[in-house]
Amino acid sequence: MKFHDADVLIVGGGLVGCALACALRNTALQVTLVDSHPPAQSWDDATWDSRIYAISPASRRFLTQIGVWERMNANRLQTVARMRIAGDDGRAELGFTAMDAGTDELARIVESRELQRSLWQAASEAPNVTLLAPAQPTALHDEADGKLLALAHGPRLSARLIVGADGVQSWVRTQAGIExxxxxxxxxxxxxxFECEKPHLATASQWFxxxxxLAFLPLAGQRMSMVWSCGELRKKELMALSPEALCQEVARAGQHRLGALKPISAAAAFPLRLMHVADLVRPGLAxxxxAAHAVHPLAGQGVNLGFGDVMELARILVAEPASRCGEYLVLRRYERARRENVLLMQGVTHGLQKLFNNANPVLRVLRNTGLGLTDQWAWLKHRLIQHAMNA
Ligand SMILES: Cc1cc2nc3c(=O)[nH]c(=O)nc-3n(C[C@H](O)[C@H](O)[C@H](O)COP(=O)(O)OP(=O)(O)OC[C@H]3O[C@@H](n4cnc5c(N)ncnc54)[C@H](O)[C@@H]3O)c2cc1C
Incomplete structure (x- = not known):
């Protein structure tokens, strides 16, 4: 049998790649993770990361199981206990609470950098995981029994399975020729x-x-994180505003629900896209x-979908002998298990985006009526909440 440097070689140590390394810790698999940029390990605690995630209860349970959740600074976490979604007629509103869902929270808000640091530290302590960063992959070759990855100024690494966790512009996906x-x-x-004049009462608010x-996510203390999904023109206007003018504009758009606002991080803008890939796996590659999917952030599910991939892939890999981890038949099980969930989430968020971001007067009536009716139909409301929380 051929000697490999690793059974599983992960390219990309963002939240999802790092989570896979942690999920495979203390298993029979030898894991190597390479990233071109090692994550920051320290920062000024008086500042707040502008990248914030709403972690679903299913993802939180997973992060607890892999020994990551308890590493995060509890003072920086915020429970979401309530959610309010408002239409654009000033009246229609859908509201629900954690109690409606029979749970103690709808989501937990975390800073990206805090979660990233905890994942990286947990992975670095695992005896069967090697972290290589900074390391820049330059070529990927097929071998009879796996893959060979060349690194700039570094060794060539062979592995039975290479996992592309290198983000939406995935280099691994391009090298594999996956469309x-x-x-x-x-x-x-x-x-x-922002810092807010009024308490957020653990409530997330969204305006269509x-x-x-526009979404307001509650942050620890009397603070709030905004995600405003908008067109090019609006984005230019918002990014050109002074911090004080941005506060006024955001407070106005959010109907002054949290009172006056003060900036606590600079504004940043990310392009939004929907992305499907032709294949999630190839022999020796996943x-x-x-790298596998992109969704609109309106449901805050991007990283939760990624953690869902990790849970499924890790479950399948650890159930097999290490020698089989790159086999196509084994990897196809991962692809079949994830395809439907990912397509469903992409379909739901895409449909909502089309329904809500539309000036058509018929659709306007439909969406506002739909919000009001959903609010009244307890059964439908319950199903929607359950789906979002377990995605
Ligand atoms: C505005 C906005 C708001 C969002 N809000 C939410 C939210 O509330 N909740 C949520 O769940 N999701 C949200 N998302 C989505 C979320 O950000 C992503 O789904 C998540 O970050 C994906 O993680 P990842 O590890 O797959 O990829 P990335 O975070 O992109 O990580 C990729 C890693 O690979 C490394 N890398 C890249 N190329 C190479 C290479 N060639 N070689 C080596 N390493 C490489 C990078 O350095 C990086 O560390 C939001 C997205 C946007 C745009």
């Missing part, structure tokens, strides 16, 4: 954090406007996280 279909939303996600979607 992707990207549909830009012609929208940007503008994010920024004709030309965009894609996870944003």
């Amino acid at each position: 992707e279909k990207t549909t830009p939303y012609q929208q940007w996600g503008v994010v920024a954090n 406007f004709e030309d965009g979607i 894609l996870i996280g944003d």
